[in-house]
Amino acid sequence: MSTSNLSSSNRLSLEETSWVTQFLETYGQENVIYNLTMGTPFWSPPTSVQQAIIQSCGLTETYRYGATCGLSQLEKEIGKLLDLKFASSCGNEVMICSGSNQGFLNILLCLCSPGDEVILFRPYYFSHYTACLLAGVKPVVVDTDSEFLPQPQGLRISVNTKLVVVVSPGNPSGRVISTDLLRSLYQLCFQRGVWLVIDEAYEHFTFDGMENSCFSATDGVINLYTFSKSYSLAGLRVGYFCYPNYLRKSMLEIQDTIATHACHLAQHAALAALRDSSKECIQNQVQEMVPRREIFWQVVSKYNTYRANGGFFFFVPIPKSISSYDAVSYLIHKYGILVFPGQLFGMPNYLRISYGSLSLHETKEAANQLNKALATLWDNR
Template sequence: MQTVDAVDSTLNPLVANVKPSKTMALTDLATSMKEKGIDVIGLAAGEPDFDTPAAIVAAGIEALQRGMTRYTPNTGTTALRKAICKKLKDDNGLEYAPNEVVVSNGAKQSIWQAVLATCSPGDEVIIPAPYWVSYTEMATLAGAQPVVIPTTPEEGFILSADKLEAHLTPRSRLLILCSPSNPTGAVYSRAALEALADVVRRHPRLLVLSDEIYEYIIYKPAEHHSFGALPGMWERTLTVNGFSKAYAMTGWRLGYLAGPHHYVAAAAVIQSQSTSGASSIAQHAGVTALELGPGGGQPVQDMLHAFRQRRDMIVSRLRAIPGVKLAEPQGAFYVLPEMSAFFGPAAMDRIAAALSPEVYTRQSKKRIITL
């Protein structure tokens, strides 16, 4: 993993304080191993193992054949931003105009630009844990201070209103919520979001970044609710979504940010001086993706069926292991078991008692630990 030398005085101190993405480092390592012929399974990047639906691929090919290969407007094509507005209204109860949407090179860029546009040095960014590894580093790179609030399996990895209130200060600027969650699969109910919204109302300076990239990957009876659709929260919320997870379009690099115009316009300025607009080909395909139907249409529902079967299988196997604590994921494609019972000398004796002598002996402790 490449790191930045913190003592190099020729670098911006903010860069010296930012850690490289562990997700990307492990993904790159797995790719490098595969290129060397090593049989390895990469479980770092959150990437569906399905092909992009055929209709979306055909739209990308059509874009190439029609010569749609030039720069687009910085904030995205009008066709795609209108399609996003329709999607947000129909699926999420969120009303946006096209000039309140910025299309970016992936939801990750949208999140980063939202953080940079709203946070100043000394501000605090509130992040419930467990969390996607980039949230804290984005806050640091903006000069803000990440404030991590732990949640537990017993709480379903859901941030409570009381915990949020206890961690807020006059410097609190941005609360980042991810539902369905990476990496826990937790889904916030409407009641849980309303309780958080009551706290947000009491802190006029606090904004909410709602990361909804896993919105379509959700297991009934759980339901998705957009924070910005709650009463009084539209003005306080920046909604991020994209195409990578639901439509298996990770390599197409296409995401978007929607919110009040002055915040979105600031994010657009940042984008104009960095990457400019997203791929014209991906944007044309994105319109087709949004036209597949509610919930992503049948192709996404087929993927969701497979994800649910996998979720049920891994949950049942983990729960069969004594000592594992597990909040059953309600969405996304992650499972995060709590394994603290297996650490320390006493844990090894419990493992020994649970396994047959053929599988475990005191002489094989080292092997068991490494498996």
């Protein structure tokens, strides 16, 4: 507490939102035997990334201020990738940011005035929720169907709604949203003068023959991406988004004020990762994720878990008699397993299990231990 009558902001409702950071502070990594929280894949980036870092750290420009929207070579390479993805040039601008969280805040501050409403689908990605609170906008949380799919007819657009956020594949649900559904959501939004933000952090991680959604438009849509997942650069903090040109003035101003620009070393690493990670190389990672997914599926499928077709998560139901915070505490104390409580994502009767960052050997051990843990949790309900 302050020794004076100093106070701090009322933006955060800290009970819920600071749970992750608080929890990880209290239960240090030393108590965690099986960490099933990480939103990163097991693999390290290709060796060309190291070479690019070594090369760029010898350049004077690396240490000087650079372009607000990012290195022009990286911007061009991303532009080509997006043209290919969307099968035509959508003519949108690219902004390279210090990770997609910073990108999301940039978008939020650019589009929403204080008091505006932002629609998030439950279960939501917690940083989106917290970012709304920080920006002084109201997160309006809308339920998805029983398989975590957004329902266009359930959208609660009001006169104050400024944007709708979808995450595909979902975090924590792992749910892939089809291109058709995205188009329907977009049409609904656009008619009402509401923006659609599509966060595709886990874009390449899809299973069971699914392909991820692929939707953009020249107006009314912002697509958000990261180098943290498919390119294994989480620790370097680099992501990007593409947005309509007429927002460029504000976007540059906001980017300059928050981040100035993304770290130059990280941008050079991202450029190498993008040039070197062929579609095949990423596809191999996804293939190697398949056995990990099946091993965990054998465990979680016993509890009416939705078979996520994307990401590397399962969002597992727990007995209604226990809070997800208590369940997490129980799992760490009794079994050394760290998972995320569903409450973080707006759904208190679930746990998020992430299997992406484990070796195949660790996967087997962790799944075995989780099997025991979930059985006890359900038996003691």
